[in-house]
Amino acid sequence: MNAVSEEHVIARHSILVVEDEPLILFDTIDMIEDEGFEAFEAANAAKALAVLEQHPYIDVLFTDIDMPGEMDGLALAQIVRKRWPDIAIVIVSGHHRPIGPEIPQGGKFLPKPYVREAVLRALKDVLKSLDD
Numbered sequence: 001m002n003a004v005s006e007e008h009v010i011a012r013h014s015i016l017v018v019e020d021e022p023l024i025l026f027d028t029i030d031m032i033e034d035e036g037f038e039a040f041e042a043a044n045a046a047k048a049l050a051v052l053e054q055h056p057y058i059d060v061l062f063t064d065i066d067m068p069g070e071m072d073g074l075a076l077a078q079i080v081r082k083r084w085p086d087i088a089i090v091i092v093s094g095h096h097r098p099i100g101p102e103i104p105q106g107g108k109f110l111p112k113p114y115v116r117e118a119v120l121r122a123l124k125d126v127l128k129s130l131d132d
Contacts, residue, residue, distance in 0.1 A: 088126035
């Protein structure tokens with residue numbers, strides 16, 4: 001992909017980051033916005049669902065597995081896949097390694113701690129599948 005078309009892919013997509021650790025959340029949001037994505041944030045699954053209800057054009061759910069509340073990131077990802085099947089999903093964790101059906105079809109897992117390049121590659125990979 002050339003630089004012009006890659007910029008076009010990035011600039012027109014929005015990402016919802018679901019993370020309960022404020023420093024990780026802010027760092028991830030900065031990474032995403034620095035690359036030209038529009039970023040939304042939520043500290044738990046219930047807040048993430050509220051954001052999705054208000055902003056149905058979000059393209060990617062980027063969620064941690066472990067978070068406070070009644071629902072973890074894996075359950076959130078399954079609900080998002082059912083209610084918003086066109087949203088791409090990236091699941092992250094420093095404690096769990098989900099396998100098989102735990103990750104919704106077309107979803108991607110990224111272990112923590114992650115680096116900028118890994119986050120951007122995961123986002124571009126799932127966004128490419130949306131554009132295909």
